[in-house]
Amino acid sequence: MLYAFPASSPHAGGMNTQIRTERIAEPDDAGSPVITVSDVVRSFPDGDGGRVRAVDGVSLAFQRGEVTAVLGPNGAGKTTLIDMILGLNTPESGTIRVLGGSPRKAAQNGRLGALLQTGGLLPDLSVKETVQIIAALHKNRLPVDEVMETAGLGGIAGRAVGKCSGGQQQRLKFALALLPRPDIIILDEPTAGMDVGARHEFWDRMRDTAESGTTVLFATHYLEEAEQFARRTVLMHSGKVIADGPTDEVRQRAGAAHVKVTWEPSPEELEALPQVISREVRGATITFRTDDADALARHLLTQTGAHGITVRPASLEEAFMQLTSTNYGDKESGR
Amino acid sequence: MSSQANEQGTRTVRQARGGMRVSAYILMDFWRNLRNFANSFFIIVLPTVLFLIFGVSADWNEFDLPDGTGNVSAHTMVGIAVYGAATATTSLAGSAAVELQQGWGRQLALTSMPHGMFVLAKSIIALVMAAFPVLLINLVGLFTATEMDPERWIATALLTVVASLPFALYGLLAGLAFRSDAAVGAAAGLLVVLGFLGNNFFPLDGILLDIGRFTPMYGVTALARYPLTGGDILSTGEGTLGTDPLWALLLNIVAWSVVFTVGCFLLRRRSTARR
Numbered sequence: 067m068l069y070a071f072p073a074s075s076p077h078a079g080g081m082n083t084q085i086r087t088e089r090i091a092e093p094d095d096a097g098s099p100v101i102t103v104s105d106v107v108r109s110f111p112d113g114d115g116g117r118v119r120a121v122d123g124v125s126l127a128f129q130r131g132e133v134t135a136v137l138g139p140n141g142a143g144k145t146t147l148i149d150m151i152l153g154l155n156t157p158e159s160g161t162i163r164v165l166g167g168s169p170r171k172a173a174q175n176g177r178l179g180a181l182l183q184t185g186g187l188l189p190d191l192s193v194k195e196t197v198q199i200i201a202a203l204h205k206n207r208l209p210v211d212e213v214m215e216t217a218g219l220g221g222i223a224g225r226a227v228g229k230c231s232g233g234q235q236q237r238l239k240f241a242l243a244l245l246p247r248p249d250i251i252i253l254d255e256p257t258a259g260m261d262v263g264a265r266h267e268f269w270d271r272m273r274d275t276a277e278s279g280t281t282v283l284f285a286t287h288y289l290e291e292a293e294q295f296a297r298r299t300v301l302m303h304s305g306k307v308i309a310d311g312p313t314d315e316v317r318q319r320a321g322a323a324h325v326k327v328t329w330e331p332s333p334e335e336l337e338a339l340p341q342v343i344s345r346e347v348r349g350a351t352i353t354f355r356t357d358d359a360d361a362l363a364r365h366l367l368t369q370t371g372a373h374g375i376t377v378r379p380a381s382l383e384e385a386f387m388q389l390t391s392t393n394y395g396d397k398e399s400g401r
Numbered sequence: 402m403s404s405q406a407n408e409q410g411t412r413t414v415r416q417a418r419g420g421m422r423v424s425a426y427i428l429m430d431f432w433r434n435l436r437n438f439a440n441s442f443f444i445i446v447l448p449t450v451l452f453l454i455f456g457v458s459a460d461w462n463e464f465d466l467p468d469g470t471g472n473v474s475a476h477t478m479v480g481i482a483v484y485g486a487a488t489a490t491t492s493l494a495g496s497a498a499v500e501l502q503q504g505w506g507r508q509l510a511l512t513s514m515p516h517g518m519f520v521l522a523k524s525i526i527a528l529v530m531a532a533f534p535v536l537l538i539n540l541v542g543l544f545t546a547t548e549m550d551p552e553r554w555i556a557t558a559l560l561t562v563v564a565s566l567p568f569a570l571y572g573l574l575a576g577l578a579f580r581s582d583a584a585v586g587a588a589a590g591l592l593v594v595l596g597f598l599g600n601n602f603f604p605l606d607g608i609l610l611d612i613g614r615f616t617p618m619y620g621v622t623a624l625a626r627y628p629l630t631g632g633d634i635l636s637t638g639e640g641t642l643g644t645d646p647l648w649a650l651l652l653n654i655v656a657w658s659v660v661f662t663v664g665c666f667l668l669r670r671r672s673t674a675r676r
Contacts, residue, residue: 154507173511180511185504191433202425203512242508 098166099127100250100281101151106160108146120146121157122305130249133282135292135313138302144285145183147302148254151283152180165249176204176246181239183254183285189228193219196227197241204246217241218271232259237268244275251275253284257291269295293317323359323379327352329372340365355380421513423522431526440492443589448485448534449541452478455602457545467641470629471549478542479557479629480601483622485534486565487596488589491572493527495585498576524569531565549629556628564621567654568592570661571617577668592618604635606642614645620653 103126112118121143128134136144149155150162153169164172172178187196197214201207214220217240222230227238236256243251256272257265269291276282276295286292292299292313299316301309309316328350336345341358352372356362359377366372434440456462456477464473500506509519539547539558549557575588596602598609599618613619623632623645632650634642 152511154510174513174515176513178511182504182507182511186508188433188500188505190437195429195433199426199429200508200512202422202429203509203514205421205513246512 100130100165101126101128101283102161102163103127103147103151104161106147106150106157106162108150108155108158110146119305121150123160124302124305124307125160126300126307126310128250128281128283130281131279132298133276133296134284134298134300135296136283136285136300136302137287137289137292138285139287141304142302143305144302145254146305148180148252148283148285152178152252172250176206177249179243179246179248179251181236181243181251181253181256183258186239187227187235189226191227192224193227193230193234193238194223196238197245200242201245206247207245208247213241213244216244216271216274218267233257233261233264233268236260240268240271248280250281250283253282255285255287257286257288265291317380323356323377325354325356325359325362325366326374326376326378327354327366327372328374329366329370331370331372335370338365338369423514423518426514427522427525430522431529434493434496434526434530439586440496444485444489444492444530445534445537448481448488449537451484451602452481452538452541453545456481456542456547462546465548466630466635467633468631470553470631472547473635474542474546475549475554475557475629476626476635477602478538478547479561479626480596480599480622482535482538482558482561483564483599483618483625484592484596484601485538486531486561487568487571487618487621488592489531489534490527490565490569491575491592492585492589493523493530493572494569495572495576495588496582497523497527498573499580499582499585502576502580527569528562532562535561553628557625560625560628564625567617567621567658567661570658570665574661574664574668577665596622600634604637604642606636610634610642615653617653617657620650620657623650624654 103124106121106124107119108121109117109119124143124147136147138144146155150157151164151169153164153171153173162169165177169178173180191199194210194214197210197219201210201213214223217237219234219237219241222234225234227235230238236259240253240256243253253272257268260268265288272282272295284291284296296313298311299309299313300307301316329352330350331352339354339362341356341361343355343357345355346353354362359379363375363377366375456474462472462474462477466472466476506519510516514522535558539554572585572588575585578584595616595618598605598613598616599622600610600613601618601622605613623630623634624647627647627650632645632647634645636642
């Protein structure tokens with residue numbers, strides 16, 4: 067939506083249209099990844115004289131237009147990884163390329179927009195002044211009013227940033243990320259401090275941006291956001307990528323589904339069940355967790371007296387718990 | 402490589418659309434600092450009021466200085482203007498350091514502005530802010546009690562602005578050490594004490610003068626007054642309390658500048674080691 071101005075749009079000067087044409091016609095970007103992270107390591111002192119690896123040998127590639135969630139608990143290394151992709155921090159070893167060059171260059175050329183997690187705003191500027199002052203520092207920028215409208219800041223333009231709620235500040239940061247008309251937009255915990263309504267509203271706005279072909283990479287610990295918004299999910303834990311793939315697949319990989327039946331089995335019958343990870347018995351109701359719901363359901367219905375069967379896929383949260391606790395031997399990187 | 406050529410092409414089109422406006426950034430950031438009441442009060446209002454009390458209305462101000470280059474009001478005016486200018490550079494350099502550490506620097510790093518440009522922009526803002534109280538106090542002096550030769554007057558005014566420069570390092574040190582605006586405010590507030598010891602407000606003598614000589618504001622203040630006094634130390638009574646040689650004043654300035662600079666480097670190392 068952001069870049070797709072119809073010719074009659076009040077915002078679309080001839081120049082805008084021209085830029086759009088040029089950017090779409092970039093042949094170098096078609097096919098090759100827009101972000102390449104190769105074997106990146108970054109450690110910090112742990113306070114006891116040693117060093118802790120915040121990012122530990124991560125390799126990832128992101129294609130143009132892809133929407134990816136980087137999911138992990140606090141301390142998983144998400145922010146450190148994002149800082150390096152933005153050029154705010156440098157890898158100890160390994161390389162990061164953004165749009166064929168260094169992250170710093172991509173950021174300076176305004177091709178990389180970011181919503182940063184911590185700080186990043188001056189409390190004594192008004193919302194509009196903040197957008198204006200950052201706009202002045204971009205070589206190429208969208209009109210301030212347009213960005214403020216997209217981010218939903220119209221009603222609080224004159225408010226001092228220090229008096230804005232957490233959600234309002236996140237929206238302001240979103241506006242700053244949109245300012246340079248970036249090809250890639252990176253969001254570090256974008257909905258932190260927002261209530262549920264504000265979160266939905268935020269992702270609705272974000273969806274418009276993503277649909278315009280912008281590559282989106284966001285870090286979150288709200289599993290629901292990854293499920294609803296990202297086609298691809300990268301799961302991080304202790305600085306490593308422990309799962310990476312289509313969000314649905316990541317969920318399936320991690321312990322698949324729950325099968326619930328009404329049944330009073332003998333110990334031998336229980337023993338004979340295939341593909342069971344764990345079970346929970348509540349009176350006559352048993353819930354199995356399984357990594358192959360089809361096989362288990364077939365067995366239960368054909369070989370036993372179980373009835374009233376329901377199958378429910380595991381949530382991403384459960385997938386996450388399982389992947390992080392077993393640490394999933396075959397960690398995947400790249401796709 | 403085709404990617405190179407394309408990158409180039411895109412950039413040309415983008416630059417044709419507006420380009421970076423660092424001047425707009427400087428103006429907006431200057432306005433932000435100016436409307437900060439606490440800042441402006443200590444930088445502009447307080448020094449001007451102090452000057453009106455000690456340098457204009459007090460009856461000793463009309464007396465000529467011992468060597469006849471100006472009156473006592475001129476001596477007081479330079480001291481208080483140095484204090485105002487030093488407060489400006491202290492609080493602006495300090496708040497710049499706090500801004501950077503609190504994440505605004507990360508936001509700026511995602512724009513087209515190089516870091517060197519940020520330092521330059523902040524230096525311009527700090528210098529203009531430092532020139533503010535100097536100009537105002539000198540104008541008040543001109544229209545009230547102060548008497549000085551025009552060339553000495555201009556020389557002291559320019560040196561007053563220069564004298565504020567080491568205090569940018571002092572403010573930076575406070576900002577790096579405590580990482581909060583409150584600490585920078587306290588450091589700026591402490592300048593009242595340093596100004597008292599630096600002979601800025603009221604002629605010292607005895608042990609206070611002996612101690613004051615070694616404090617950071619003494620050197621720059623005596624240097625700013627040098628065109629007026631030639632290094633002579635004014636007393637509250639008749640005559641002078643001796644003469645500071647120029648080299649001693651410069652030594653004070655250089656020594657304190659080195660102390661502040663080394664402190665900044667040590668703190669920077671600490672902060673980069675931490676993160």
